[in-house]
Amino acid sequence: MILEIENLKKSFDNQEVLKDINLNVDKGEVICILGSSGSGKSTLLRCINLLNNYDGGTILFNGKNILDENVNELRSKIGMVFQSFNLFNNLNVLKNCMVGQIKVLKKSKEEAKAKALETLDLVGMSDFVNKNVKQLSGGQKQRVAIARSLCMAPDIILFDEPTSALDPEMVGEVLNVIKKVKDTGVTMIIVTHEMQFAKEVSSRVVFMNDGVILEDRPTKDFFENPANDRTREFLKRYLENN
Ligand SMILES: Nc1ncnc2c1ncn2[C@@H]1O[C@H](COP(=O)(O)OP(=O)(O)OP(=O)(O)O)[C@@H](O)[C@H]1O
Ligand SMILES: [Mg+2]
Secondary structure (H helix, E strand, C coil): CCEEEEEEEEEECCEEEEEEEEEEECCCCEEEEEECCCCCHHHHHHHHCCCCCCCEEEEEECCEEHHHCCHHHHHHHEEEECCCCCCCCCCEHHHHHHHHHHHCCCCCHHHHHHHHHHHHHHCCCHHHCCCEHHHCCHHHHHHHHHHHHHHCCCCEEEEECCCCCCCHHHHHHHHHHHHHHHHCCCEEEEECCCHHHHHHHCCEEEEEECCEEEEEEEHHHHHHCCCCHHHHHHHHHHHHHC
């Protein structure tokens, strides 16, 4: 088991946002987390990446408590891709993909550059290596952010609504890149509202509602035979809006 989350609890002020979350992830799995706004999806990902602290429970990564790990090292092994890209705007595309490798993984410039170029090729951004981040479209930025994360050779990548900030015509290119990343065998947890994509890419769906995991099921079962009224309502609402 690459990730074991046990009895995770998190409150903001008096609001309990994660209520006793239990979730196990095997190496190589691709899991989509679905659920309505405010259900706690981002908070869960942020706890796994130590961007949020938590009030109770444990998160084990490769059998070790993440609270005992060095934060930068942990984040190189558990990558995160954000809705809003979070690139370094003062660095060009290539440097964005090199800096973490040099600073955290202690690689030489040459090694870091070779890995960056290879990874930018995978995401279809080879022609943009010397471009400034500000010159890129949203879809291109997100592809660079995915490459930057992959350059650290993470064991897991967490995606938090990677296409939600994009113009509709750019959603497809980013989703296709994520499918290619899946082919590298890296474990992925993807929070998304793209149901068709979730169906295609994931083997398991975790459905969150009000701080609780209501369903944790193989993807096909989840969509064909949702167990819960709340899930049926969620899927129905989605079908009506698309
Ligand atoms: N830093 C914070 N301070 C206070 N409350 C917060 C903070 N971050 C999140 N919350 C609250 O926690 C709840 C869960 O938020 P979270 O962002 O995890 O939901 P989500 O499922 O990711 O929603 P969305 O689909 O809109 O992104 C919400 O009620 C939110 O207002
Ligand atoms: Mg969110």
